[in-house]
Amino acid sequence: MSALTDIYVDNVVGHLHENSRDDIAAEIRATINDMVEDRLGEIDHPAHDQTEKVEREVLEELGDPILLSREYTNSPQHLIGPDSYPLYIWSLRWVLPAVAILSVLTNIIVHFATTPEVHLGSLLGQTIGSTVTALLIAFAVITILIGLGDRSLDGGTTQQLPGPRSKAWSVDDLHRKDVRGSQIRAEAVLNLIFLVLLALIPLIPTSLVYVGHLNNGETFINPGLGSGWLLGYWAFLALMAVIEVIKLVRSSTSAALIITGVVLDVAMAVFLTIALLTQQVLHPDLTSASGAEVQQIITVIAIWAIVIWDQISTWRAHRANR
Amino acid sequence: MNEDAEQALATHEQELRRGTVVFASLVACRQPQYGYSLLTTLTEAGIATEANTLYPLLRRLEKQGLLSAEWNTEQARPRKYYTVTTSGAEVAAALHSQWLELNTSITKLWKEGTP
Incomplete structure (x- = not known):
């Protein structure tokens, strides 16, 4: 198994749910091995160059790992596609808690500073109200920004499904992805x-x-x-x-x-x-x-x-x- | 055939093949098959299938309970074998009936429409 196949498999399963990654990775690896072995035929000791060439052919036949990944997920068109989804989730995990904490702290500081006699009910009401609003705005901004970014990154490839598969993908693209x-x-x-x-x-x-x-x-x-x-x-x-x-x-x-x-x-x-x-x-x-x-x-x-x-x-x- | 028509034909052919591949896979998996053996079986039977379509499809059929899957680690190379389940066999039989009915209908339509 060459590093090229490892990168290819990583690119496919990187877009899939964590629970299914190992199983699908093992199956794709077994498939690639079977295809390579079959094409090398009866050659007892194939040259390294031959094996490498056949491996590239097999990977190119399997096609763009992102498209293969989509076949596995069988997902409909998303606002946030598989390219951006990890970044989206990561941003939500980071930004939303940070916004919530900043909002709570700011509200507490302002409330203590501007209210001569602090009432817990008033403090909670003001803080929760402002924090919920801030979280909704942050969520909307992240979703819209990454959704727009995803469309520009995607390059419209989603439109190719379910039509004929693009043949433009080559193994040389693998390193860039x-x-x-x-x-x-x-x-x-x-x-x-x-x-x-x-x-x-x-x-x-x-x-x-x-x-x-x-x-x-x-x-x-x-x-x-x-x-x-x-x-x-x-x-x-x-x-x-x-x-x-x-x-x-x-x-x-x-x-x-x-x-x-x-x-x-x-x-x-x-x-x-x-x-x-x-x-x-x-x-x-x-x-x-x-x-x-x-x-x-x-x-x-x-x-x-x-x-x-x-x-x-x-x-x-x-x-x-x- | 112009370029647009060729593009449309390619799209419709792929749609047609997808439906056919599901049926053919269920039929072929009456004997346990690993991914590449199934691909070879289908190709030799004249049902052109792309590996990148077949493997995700097998997984979906497994999720639907039409195929069962089991890793065989006794061989030199571990392979995942797919076998049709009881409900998968029932679906295959129903699809076979549909296939024969469609074939009859299309043949009849074709004859009627041919000048």
Whole structure:
């Protein structure tokens, strides 16, 4: 079994449901072997070049792995096609929880800062209402953007079904359609964007989210916070960015890189926990004296919830892609 | 035949073949068959089939309960063998009846329409 067949099979099963991948991969491999063996006929010791040529012919006869994958799923036309589906699910897993947490935190901060006497019912009502709206908008935006992207990536190939199969596909295209590599690169780019946004948080003025009147448009972060804490925060983000750049350049990941990422995530969470529990990190004008401590504790809980969820998500993705 | 007509013919032929391949696969799988042996059997019987159509089709027929599948690991190379189930055999028999009726109908129509 050559690397070419392995890549082909990976490209087919990469679009299929996780539960059926192993079985279908084994069957396609057995088929390719049978077809190659049959075509090589009675030759006792076929030359490497001969085997390679026949293997290419067989793969080209099986055709574009994306189309073969579609035959297996027998799926109707989708808004989000198999090319973009892993990215779509990945984006939802990342963006929706992040939007929910940001919305909850923002609402709590604004409510504490603007309400002289805090009522739990009012706080819950405002927070849940705003968060549901934010989640629906985020869901719609992600779906529309990736749906549009999917159509431009697809190049209209879905229109070829159920008509005659396109004969334009060649084995040479296989190298350009490394599904796993594309997925890793897309995730790395999104992670880098996310890290840049995180790095900008200490610099973002409150006026940008319509609460500038609370502290005269200063930042969300306490101006009195020591510069060492900020430099430490950016240093952690820079190290995380280095890992993402390595993934982007290599188009692959490894257990060592993942373990390094986990260690960095946990170290960053510990760093932020110490910062939040030992001093006033949020701008004093954004917090009422009675609610400041509660806000800091909620933020710490949110940080650890994100870190734990991130690790589970990362290991699940790593296991699924092995 | 112009290019558009050829394109339409290719589309309709493929639709026709798809239906035929389901029926032919159920008939051929009365004896256990692995994917490539079935492909060869169908081709030798004059039913042109593409591997990339046949394998997903076998899986769908298995899901529908018309074929049962079992990996045979006793041979040098593990292979998945498909065999028609009881309900698959009933469906095959019904399709066979339909096939004969359609053949009669089409033959009659063809004769009536031929000047």
